[in-house]
Amino acid sequence: MNLTELLDETASRWPEKAAIVEGDTPVSYAGLVERVAAFSTRLRGFDLPPGCRVGLCYPNSIDYVALTFALWRNNAAVVPIPIECTDEESGTLAAAMQLQAVLSHKPLPQGTSLTPNCFFAPLTPATPPDNHGLNIAFIRFTSGTTNARKGVVLSHETVRDRVNVANRAFGIGPEDTVMWSLPMSHHFLITIVLYLSRGATIVLARQVLAGPFLDRVNRWRGTVLYGVPFQHALLAADGSGANLSSVRLAISTTCQLPQEVAENFSKRYHLPLVQALGIIELGLVSVNLDDPRGRWNSVGRPVGELRARILSPDAEGRGELAVSGPGLFDAYASPWLSRDEATSDGWFTTGDIGWLDADGFLFLAGRKTAVINLAGRKVFPEEIESVLNRHPAVRESRVHGRLHPHLGEVVEADLVLTKADADLEAVRDFCRAHLASYKVPTRLHVVSSLPRTVATGKIRRAVAVAAHE
Amino acid sequence: MSEVEKIEAELLGFLHREVFASNMAVTAETDLVAAGIDSMSLVRILLFVEMTHGLWIHEKEITTESLRNVRTLAATVARLLHER
Numbered sequence: 001m002n003l004t005e006l007l008d009e010t011a012s013r014w015p016e017k018a019a020i021v022e023g024d025t026p027v028s029y030a031g032l033v034e035r036v037a038a039f040s041t042r043l044r045g046f047d048l049p050p051g052c053r054v055g056l057c058y059p060n061s062i063d064y065v066a067l068t069f070a071l072w073r074n075n076a077a078v079v080p081i082p083i084e085c086t087d088e089e090s091g092t093l094a095a096a097m098q099l100q101a102v103l104s105h106k107p108l109p110q111g112t113s114l115t116p117n118c119f120f121a122p123l124t125p126a127t128p129p130d131n132h133g134l135n136i137a138f139i140r141f142t143s144g145t146t147n148a149r150k151g152v153v154l155s156h157e158t159v160r161d162r163v164n165v166a167n168r169a170f171g172i173g174p175e176d177t178v179m180w181s182l183p184m185s186h187h188f189l190i191t192i193v194l195y196l197s198r199g200a201t202i203v204l205a206r207q208v209l210a211g212p213f214l215d216r217v218n219r220w221r222g223t224v225l226y227g228v229p230f231q232h233a234l235l236a237a238d239g240s241g242a243n244l245s246s247v248r249l250a251i252s253t254t255c256q257l258p259q260e261v262a263e264n265f266s267k268r269y270h271l272p273l274v275q276a277l278g279i280i281e282l283g284l285v286s287v288n289l290d291d292p293r294g295r296w297n298s299v300g301r302p303v304g305e306l307r308a309r310i311l312s313p314d315a316e317g318r319g320e321l322a323v324s325g326p327g328l329f330d331a332y333a334s335p336w337l338s339r340d341e342a343t344s345d346g347w348f349t350t351g352d353i354g355w356l357d358a359d360g361f362l363f364l365a366g367r368k369t370a371v372i373n374l375a376g377r378k379v380f381p382e383e384i385e386s387v388l389n390r391h392p393a394v395r396e397s398r399v400h401g402r403l404h405p406h407l408g409e410v411v412e413a414d415l416v417l418t419k420a421d422a423d424l425e426a427v428r429d430f431c432r433a434h435l436a437s438y439k440v441p442t443r444l445h446v447v448s449s450l451p452r453t454v455a456t457g458k459i460r461r462a463v464a465v466a467a468h469e
Numbered sequence: 470m471s472e473v474e475k476i477e478a479e480l481l482g483f484l485h486r487e488v489f490a491s492n493m494a495v496t497a498e499t500d501l502v503a504a505g506i507d508s509m510s511l512v513r514i515l516l517f518v519e520m521t522h523g524l525w526i527h528e529k530e531i532t533t534e535s536l537r538n539v540r541t542l543a544a545t546v547a548r549l550l551h552e553r
Contacts, residue, residue, distance in 0.1 A: 084509075181508070206507065208502070208506060208507060208508050208511055209502065209531065209532065209533050209536060210531075210532070211532065211533050212502075212533065228508070230508060230512060231508060233528045234528050234531055236528070237527065237528035237529035237531070238529075239529060374512070375508075375509070375512045377509065405525075406515075406525060406528075407512060407516070410516060429486075432486070432487065437487055437488070437513065438509050438512075438513065440487070442516050442520055443520060
């Protein structure tokens with residue numbers, strides 16, 4: 001199958017219905033399909049081989065959606081490149097994912113313009129990719145650790161399964177209007193594809209501040225909010241008196257919701273914030289629809305046919321979360337590792353530490369790995385260290401997350417310098433030149449040595465170091 | 470230089486260095502929302518103020534009035550520092 005069939009089916013049922021609203025202009029499902037067809041025709045001129053891996057670096061817009069579906073119509077595998085990536089980061093992604101072409105909002109060397117705002121350029125990977133016979137729709141690049149497998153591969157069939165599972169919880173239908181504020185390059189499948197396959201209207205809402213965002217929700221009578229705790233914190237603190245009477249479901253995702261935000265939001269709008277857990281390898285794992293007020297800090301029960309269990313629980317029942325069920329990823333891309341090799345009897349071990357209560361509600365208590373979660377954006381310490389260590393003033397470095405009451409964690413680094421009078425601002429400038437800005441450490445601490453494990457002499461990682469002063 | 474002016478200069482320096490493209494002319498009167506402040510940029514501005522002054526600007530202070538431009542933001546930071 002091909003995911004474009006989902007959109008075509010919606011468009012044939014509700015051609016006149018608004019699919020996406022950008023600015024003040026709704027585009028109907030028929031209009032969206034026309035735009036997909038126009039892009040698809042132009043892409044056909046580039047003779048992409050079937051299964052061709054194409055990077056997509058484009059800001060949130062109707063065109064982002066149309067370009068993705070047009071690539072699928074051409075049997076290409078879409079690999080999102082977040083627009084905040086530096087050229088160096090995009091280059092690393094392109095090489096690791098063996099991209100054969102890229103579509104970008106930035107003019108490209110040897111590029112051809114697809115539209116006045118979108119450029120196409122072919123790329124030649126060092127070795128041509130092998131898709132192992134999979135009908136790949138999507139590869140989500142994850143920078144990860146040096147040894148980690150990079151790139152989560154999803155077939156069209158897997159994405160369809162995920163969308164169906166997710167909708168057992170969200171119950172999205174043609175009467176829904178979803179307010180969209182997250183980057184499409186990070187969130188697309190169990191969200192945008194789901195909404196479009198069920199005939200909902202997506203309203204692009206780039207308003208960050210509470211007042212203008214509330215105006216937009218009320219102007220378009222939004223029924224579903226899907227956002228991160230920081231946005232909800234701004235909404236919860238709004239003093240305008242504007243309500244959210246049209247909203248039936250407010251989802252909070254990507255990082256733990258602070259209690260104050262959960263309570264204030266619920267009081268302010270008479271609407272609970274519902275926590276959801278999404279994992280790249282699985283899609284939507286759980287949503288707390290059943291008890292968002294009482295168990296505000298739970299991410300809920302597993303959705304649909306998914307099952308969750310805790311591996312090797314300690315005395316308090318905490319351990320590593322494993323999940324199984326439909327929608328599990330198909331493979332890791334680099335180096336290639338099939339689903340069967342990456343799972344054990346169909347169970348995927350997530351790296352999240354958590355516990356299940358007697359009623360099957362899942363609670364999260366951190367990560368097994370050192371990944372830092374800055375307001376919902378994942379940051380990998382090794383990636384930042386590899387940049388820091390290239391600076392001549394840095395002998396070695398250790399990047400860690402510091403717990404932050406409002407943002408989850410913030411990125412900090414301990415540095416051992418090569419000379420005492422090194423210019424730390426120059427080190428930060430160096431980071432900014434090579435890393436997306438949110439990855440640049442907020443603080444650089446100069447230390448005389450780094451903690452090492454006795455056995456291997458490797459730098460010891462701390463998971464979320466509290467009160468580092 | 471008054472305290473507010475000092476905070477304004479710090480914020481402008483930070484925005485030039487870390488938020489906006491180097492070719493963008495941002496002044497104390499530039500409309501920040503129109504200039505394209507997104508959620509992650511706002512997070513980083515709040516972190517910068519916290520790192521520089523040890524002050525977390527509470528969400529209820531983050532409004533269209535306080536975030537209108539660097540001048541209004543600096544005035545908000547100065548007021549909160551005094552109230553502390």
